[in-house]
Structure formats: C-alpha cells, structure tokens
Amino acid sequence: MPATQPASSFEAFHLDDRLLKAVVALGFEAPTPIQAQAIPALMSGRDVIGRARTGSGKTAAFGLPLLERLKDGGKQVRAIVLAPTRELALQVTDALRSLVGALPVRVVTLYGGVPYGQQLRALRAGVSVVVGTPGRVLDHLERGTLDLSGVELLVLDEADEMLRMGFIDDVERVLSAAPAERQVALFSASMPEQIRRIAAKYLRGPIEIQVEQQALSTHHITQRWLVVPDAHKLDALARVLAAESHAATLIFSRTRAGAADAAAALAARGLSVEALHGDLNQGARELVLTRLRSGRIEVVVATDVAARGLDVEHLSHVINLDLPTDLESYVHRIGRTGRAGRAGVATSLVSPREVGRLRYFERALGAQIAPLAVPSDAEIRGRHLGRLREEIAGGLEREPAPELGELADALSAQGSERAALLAALDVLVRARGLDLASPADSRPPPWARPHKFPQKSGPKPRFETGRHPPRGAPAGDEVELFLPVGSSRGVRPQDIVGAIANDAGVPGKAIGRITVEDNKSFVRVPVEIGEDLLRDHRTLQLRGRGVPLSRARAHTGTGRPAGGKRRPFDATKPPRFDRSHKSKPFTAHRPKKK
DSSP, X not given: OOOOOOOSSGGGGTOOHHHHHHHHHTXXXXXXXXXXXXXXXXXXXXXXXXXXXXXXXXXXXXXXXXXXXXXXXXXXXXXXXXXXXXXXXXXXXXXXXXXXXXXXXXXXXXXXXXXXXXXXXXXXXXXXXXXXXXXXXHHHHHHTOOOOTTOOEEEESSHHHHHHTTOHHHHHHHHHHSOSXXXXXXXXXXXXXXXXXXXXXXXXXXXXXXXXXXXXXXXXXXXXXXXXXXXXXXXXXXXXXXXXXXXXXXXXXSSHHHHHXXXXXXXXXXXXXXXXXXXXXXXXXXXXXXXXXXXXXXXXXXXXXXXXXXXXXXXXXXXXXXXXXSHHHHHHHHTTXXXXXXXXXXXXXXXXXXXXXXXXXXXXHTOOOXXXXXXXXXXXXXXXXHHHHHHHHHHHTSOOOHHHHHHHHHHHXXXXXXXXXXXXXXXXXXXXTOOOSSOOOOSOXXXXXXXXXXSSOOOOOHHHHOOOOOSSSOOTTEEEXXXXXXXXXXXXXXXXXXXXXXXXXXXXXXXXXXXXXXXXXXXXXXXXXXXXXXXXXXXEEETTEEEEOEEOOOBOTTSSBTTOOOOOOOTTXXXXXXXXXXXXXXXXXXXXXX
C-alpha cells in the first residue's frame, strides 16, 4: 500500500511537547525521508515495512512513535525492539534514552555475553521498553523473567542481518509470544524471501516504505590501495596520514582490540585520535563524535558495528586498516566520505593474501582502485614543510595581534630579521616534532614492495558466494575454530554467531559453516578474522559462560589427526591393549581343542 505524504518538520507529527524538546536538543531540524514517511504511519497504528539502510535515521523513525505511544510510562513491558547484535541494541537503547527527555519511560537492554543479574533487577523493577538481541530475549522468555503479554508495539531492526546471523527462528518465537493485537514495524536494508514470508505471516496490511536506496556506486570517491604486510600496517597507516592533507578521517578496524591498538599507536606519533568501539559507554561515544564534528580531533578508529549511524559532513578520508570481507561492507564504509558533493578519498591497506579480494571489488563496482606507493621519509618531510609554508602564508594575510608586533620588534632588536624568522621557524618545527637534521630517505620502507594485480581475474571469492564445502578440510581462505561445548549444553549455531559478532565485532555475513555436535562445535571464518579471534578473543561468552576458543585440528579421512603416524605392525610384539605378555610370552590365539 502507498505511504502517506511525507512531512517537512517534526512539529507536523503533533508529538508530545516533551518529545519535541528532546528532538530540538539533539539538533534534529527536519525529518529524514524514512522518518517523514514512517512516523505518521506508525502513529496511526499501522504495521510498517521500512526499507532503509543504517544511518538513514530509522531509529528515530520508530523511536518517536514508540515513545509517543508509551509517554505515560508504566512498569509493564509495552514495547520491544529486536536488534541483531549487542552493539546495535546498545545504540538503539542510547538513542531512545536521548529522546525520552522528561517522559516517565524506562528502557532496558537485554543481550548475551554478560551475567543475568543486572538485567533481572531491571526487569523486576519494571520497564516500559525492552531492547534486546533475539537469543537473550528468548532466554528470558523461557526463564519466565520477561512477560510480553502487554506488548503494544514490536520492532524488528535490521531484519535481514538477523536472518544472516541465523536468528530468524528466535525472532519468530518472540513474535509468536507477543499478543495477537499488537503493532509491528519491520526495518530491513534488503528483503530476502524469508523476511517477506515473516512479514506476510505476522504483519497485518502493512504500509511498505522504501526510501531511495544508495546504489553500489562509488565513482564519486577516489579509491586507492597499497599492499602492506599485516605486521607493518600501523606504520603504513601513520605514513599515509602524515603524507597528505586530510580533514576528519575515519579508519576502520576489524576488531575492538585492533581499533584500540591503532588509536594508541597513532596517538604516540602525535596525532589527535580516538577509538570508537563497543566497549565505550554512550557518554564516551558521544564525546568522541562531538570532538570529531567540532574538529578537536582529526582521526577516529572504529569497528563496523560502532560506526553504525555515524555521519560527519566534513569527513574527507576513509581508511580500511583491515579490508572488509564482502563488497557491501566495503561500499558502506567508503560511502561515509564524499557526502553532499564533497570530494572523498578511500584508501585500503591490503595484505598480500587480500589482493584477489580487492580485485573482485574493483570488477564488481566497475571502478578503478589505483595502487598507491607507501610514502617515503622524504615525501613525509616535504609534506610537513609544505603545510608549514601554507600556515605561515595564511598568517601573513591576517592582521597580527599588537602583542605579537611588540615581540617581533624585540626579536629584531636582538639580531637581524632573518635570524628572528629562523628562530621562530625552529620553534615551530620542534613543536611539530619534525626532524630536519638527519637525511630523509627517498626510498619506501624496506618492507614495502611494489605489487601488481594478477593479469587474469580468478573466480569469485568463496566468502562472496555464501557456499561452503562439506565437513573436512576448510577452504584455503578459511580457518576452522573449535569450541569444547555443543548441543548437550544447549548451544545452537545462532549462539555461536552472536558470540563472535558481539565479542569480536565480526559481521554475521563473514561467519561461515557452523557444525554443532554433542559436546563440541566448529565454526569457519576467513583466515584473517580467525587470526584476530585467536589473538584477541581466546574466550567467547556462550549462553552466560566463558568458553575457550582454539584452532581446530585438521583431520584426514581416516579419523586420525593429519600428520599422525600409524604404529607399524610387528608380529613379534603383542597388541597395545594386551598386557598378558608381561607374565608370559605372547602367542597367537588358537581355538581350544574339544
């Protein structure tokens, strides 16, 4: 059915004055396209299907009607929002709390990987809104600690991602547990067949809203790449940032630990940088974003999940410290620059084993990703001196303060004007940490080697096809990980997906085949993600308990570990299970005489 005519201001929605004050305080001026269409539809009581990507403003699109409906509060759960990951659930909670303002509405977040105690206390105290991941919400339902009998509105946020992560069965169970007379809002960037089936089953005469989708187009962004061994990526990153001018810069790291390490390494080199990841609370995240938007910091290093919804107008550069595993994530990352007709530059640091994947991205997008040489010391020095020259030239155009004139006269009196200028430049150079005394090498670092794309394009990478080989040796671009728990402890594939996605910030689409046996489980992931998990996340939180994670032992078709040696047969020695030879000589078994 067609959507209602879009509104041009938040006042047109006739929201409670307390909500409007919160909207103004947050700096919202006009509704985004998804908000303009979804808010009036939801406020009229209709079920809604919203086709919109992350960053489109969909949280406020369902959050404002939700809070308008629940503005009187209460201690019974009246609305529930399902989100695929812990980080997204926390972000939705933070967004709702920022909109609550003076309303007597309490919100609680339910997610896995943490003890139940704090969540149970919040539920017992009474809340109006629950935001949670499907697995943990279902756990509370099964424990009897969550009652959905009073739910009036149920929101599915990023339904396609929940499908991709294997949570769709849990989502259906939650939908079935809610009252039949409830409103449902389903938001999804894409509409796979299973999502349409759920919509047809659980939504009643929904209004379908589709805002303009951003096509997989990156022609307005300058794309570059340089090949860098993993061990030298932080050095290469610092060189790229030092060698060229940039406004606000967003760097993507695969894991939270990687983001924190990169931010620390860049800060040690004198850059104004902060990390943005799931370990930060809402206050810390808002402080980082405020400092980036105001120009007080130049660089933010973030994970994909933590960067959801991040929109900074003057973002000039995006850098992939770790190349994403799929094309859509690559486009979403680099699409954060080049907004509103501005120039944008995207740079990817690619390890040698990732070159084929980047080649696939280039073919799929029909765009040229130009090779970039690792900047040398001489190039970096030249850029620093160029910036210094530009700043001084800009200073000559401004009217100096009277105090500076007096200082200049005093310095000139002590010697020549040239000597005073040189002394002032020396102070600036030292303050910038520039070393002009030692010779600058014009060659790239020893670890940087020129690299060319292969002339012949290979087949589509396995991580793009979504197909996985049968149980056995993993594919060459995958590694198999082992968890010493299985179905006997209630572990399901979606629990493993959620644990890896939440604990390590790995997108669900990057997780491959999962095998859950009685007392053990196996999961396949791309090699680079597996290495990060084994290095930074030796323990995963599965169903409320820490479970060690290790590399699975390779197996042959004989049931013995690969590389194991078969004990050679020796007829003069007894079988290993026979201990009779200790008391008497071994003799071959013969049938007894009758």
